[in-house]
Amino acid sequence: RFASLPIRDKLIIIIGVLVIGMLSTLSFTFSQNGKRILSERLNQTCQLSLRHVSRTIKDLLPEYYRTEADLNERSAPLGQIRQAILEVYSEGINGLEYAMVIDRNGVIIAHTNKALINTSVAYDDSVLFASLTDHYVRDTNETIEHTLPVYAQRADGSNVHLGTTSLGFSRRIVMAPMRRTTETTLSATFIITIISVILIFFVAHRMTRQIEELGKGVQRVSEGDLKREIPVLSNDELGQLAREFNAMIKHLHEKLYMQKFVSKYTVKMIRDRYSN
Numbered sequence: 001r002f003a004s005l006p007i008r009d010k011l012i013i014i015i016g017v018l019v020i021g022m023l024s025t026l027s028f029t030f031s032q033n034g035k036r037i038l039s040e041r042l043n044q045t046c047q048l049s050l051r052h053v054s055r056t057i058k059d060l061l062p063e064y065y066r067t068e069a070d071l072n073e074r075s076a077p078l079g080q081i082r083q084a085i086l087e088v089y090s091e092g093i094n095g096l097e098y099a100m101v102i103d104r105n106g107v108i109i110a111h112t113n114k115a116l117i118n119t120s121v122a123y124d125d126s127v128l129f130a131s132l133t134d135h136y137v138r139d140t141n142e143t144i145e146h147t148l149p150v151y152a153q154r155a156d157g158s159n160v161h162l163g164t165t166s167l168g169f170s171r172r173i174v175m176a177p178m179r180r181t182t183e184t185t186l187s188a189t190f191i192i193t194i195i196s197v198i199l200i201f202f203v204a205h206r207m208t209r210q211i212e213e214l215g216k217g218v219q220r221v222s223e224g225d226l227k228r229e230i231p232v233l234s235n236d237e238l239g240q241l242a243r244e245f246n247a248m249i250k251h252l253h254e255k256l257y258m259q260k261f262v263s264k265y266t267v268k269m270i271r272d273r274y275s276n
Helices: 007-058 061-068 071-089 123-129 170-222 237-275
Strands: 094-101 108-111 137-139 143-153 159-172
Touching: 007 061, 007 071, 007 094, 007 137, 007 143, 007 159, 007 170, 061 071, 061 094, 061 143, 071 094, 071 108, 123 159, 143 170, 159 170, 170 237
Parallel strands: none
Antiparallel strands: 094 108, 094 159, 137 143, 143 159
């Protein structure tokens, strides 16, 4: 079916598929690179914020555990830990919904939502946090949570787990720049594709129009019409072919005309000769 299509349609389809394929590949590449860059920047922001909190509370958590039996003395380190969480929350990090500190027993000792303070996390989460050794990201449908464990070093060189700090981000807000990037890329790709198709159609039409005129000229010649020349529509190889075709038609027309004239003249000479 494709082989029976006109040349113009073949050119439009082939070039169109190539252009659309190339634009789609570039669009996908740019979109993925944009998402990767935004994701890396978000991770860097989260890690910096988490490490800042961790450094602040790293010296406060041992005091918190030391004063576990005395609630009055314990209020001082707790107040500083909660203040550190509030300072991070007040930095206005885009999409940040909550910040919290969890002790090694799974109890939330500091949270931007005061109603959750002194509540316990789920058992699975407590086990997970206790086993962490580095930055951990948990992605759910609504929230992207970044967690960093806090460790202290004993005199013998071993590490002891003190707790974890977590920052929760709204997935909708955090992903908004990525969605805008994707939408912008897709819109630009669509517009460029439409413009490319129009240009391809125009170029293909210009290229095949000369071929169509040549086909019409050949058909007229086969019918014996040598008086009409075909229009020359370009200066490229097809235009040169059209000029050569017109020259051929002109030559054939002159040759046939001369043959008719010579034939009549010859017949007259023969008649005159035999009449004498």
